[in-house]
Amino acid sequence: MVVVEPARIADAQAIHELVTHWADRGDMLHRPVSEVYESIRDFKVARIDGQMAACGSLHIMGPDLAEIRSLAVREDAQGKQLGAAIVDACLEDARELGLERVFALTYRPGFFERVGFRLANVMEFPQKVWNECVRCPFFTNCKEVAVVMDLGGGDEALPVVREEAAP
Ligand SMILES: CC(C)(COP(=O)(O)OP(=O)(O)OC[C@H]1O[C@@H](n2cnc3c(N)ncnc32)[C@H](O)[C@@H]1OP(=O)(O)O)[C@@H](O)C(=O)NCCC(=O)NCCS
Known part of the structure; x- marks a missing residue:
C-alpha cells in the first residue's frame, strides 16, 4: 500500500540517505542532514507498506514562488508514480498556500x-539565482534545467536558454 504524507522527524535520516544516494551519482545536489532537519516541515514522503520510498520538499522562496527540492525516489521503487505523487502533494500545498x-x-x-x-x-527566479545559486560551487558551470508550473497569474515567461542535460 502506498501512502503519501508529510514527513516526520523520524524520516530525516532516511531522507538524507536517499538524497545522498542520488547526489553521489550526480543526479541532484547534496543536502546536509542539518538542512533536512531544519526543513522537515517542507517534506512529503511516500511509503510503501510503511517503508519510506520517496521524498521531496516544497521550499517557499517569496510571496508568489516556491521551489520543489530534493525530489528522490528509491531505486527499487522507480516507475510506480511515486515521483509524480510527491510533486502532486507539493503542488497541493502550494495551491492551499x-x-x-x-x-x-x-x-x-x-x-x-x-x-x-x-x-x-x-532568470525567471532571480531570488534563487542571486541568493543561493551564486554560493553553489557549480554556479559558473550549472547543468541544471529550470522548469516551472504556473498555478495562476504570474509573470510573462522569459526565453528558455538551456537544453536538457544527458541522463
Ligand atoms: C526523476 C524521478 C524523481 C522520477 O520518479 P519516478 O517515481 O520514477 O517517476 P514516476 O513513476 O512518478 O513517473 C511519472 C511519469 O514521468 C515519466 N518519467 C519518469 N522519469 C522520467 C524522465 N527522466 N524523463 C522523462 N519522463 C520521465 C514516467 O514515465 C511517467 O510517465 P507516465 O505517467 O506516462 O507513465 C526518479 O527517477 C528519481 O528519483 N531520480 C533520481 C533523483 C532525481 O533525478 N531527482 C530529480 C529531481 S532533481
Missing part, C-alpha cells in the same frame, strides 16, 4: 514536463 508558481532546477526536466511543468529560463 495561494502561491502562483512552483519551480525546480533539475537534471530530469523530462520528468517535470511529463507531470505538467514547462521549461523555463532560470
Whole structure:
C-alpha cells in the first residue's frame, strides 16, 4: 500500500540517505542532514507498506514562488508514480498556500514536463539565482534545467536558454 504524507522527524535520516544516494551519482545536489532537519516541515514522503520510498520538499522562496527540492525516489521503487505523487502533494500545498508558481532546477526536466511543468529560463527566479545559486560551487558551470508550473497569474515567461542535460 502506498501512502503519501508529510514527513516526520523520524524520516530525516532516511531522507538524507536517499538524497545522498542520488547526489553521489550526480543526479541532484547534496543536502546536509542539518538542512533536512531544519526543513522537515517542507517534506512529503511516500511509503510503501510503511517503508519510506520517496521524498521531496516544497521550499517557499517569496510571496508568489516556491521551489520543489530534493525530489528522490528509491531505486527499487522507480516507475510506480511515486515521483509524480510527491510533486502532486507539493503542488497541493502550494495551491492551499495561494502561491502562483512552483519551480525546480533539475537534471530530469523530462520528468517535470511529463507531470505538467514547462521549461523555463532560470532568470525567471532571480531570488534563487542571486541568493543561493551564486554560493553553489557549480554556479559558473550549472547543468541544471529550470522548469516551472504556473498555478495562476504570474509573470510573462522569459526565453528558455538551456537544453536538457544527458541522463
Ligand atoms: C526523476 C524521478 C524523481 C522520477 O520518479 P519516478 O517515481 O520514477 O517517476 P514516476 O513513476 O512518478 O513517473 C511519472 C511519469 O514521468 C515519466 N518519467 C519518469 N522519469 C522520467 C524522465 N527522466 N524523463 C522523462 N519522463 C520521465 C514516467 O514515465 C511517467 O510517465 P507516465 O505517467 O506516462 O507513465 C526518479 O527517477 C528519481 O528519483 N531520480 C533520481 C533523483 C532525481 O533525478 N531527482 C530529480 C529531481 S532533481
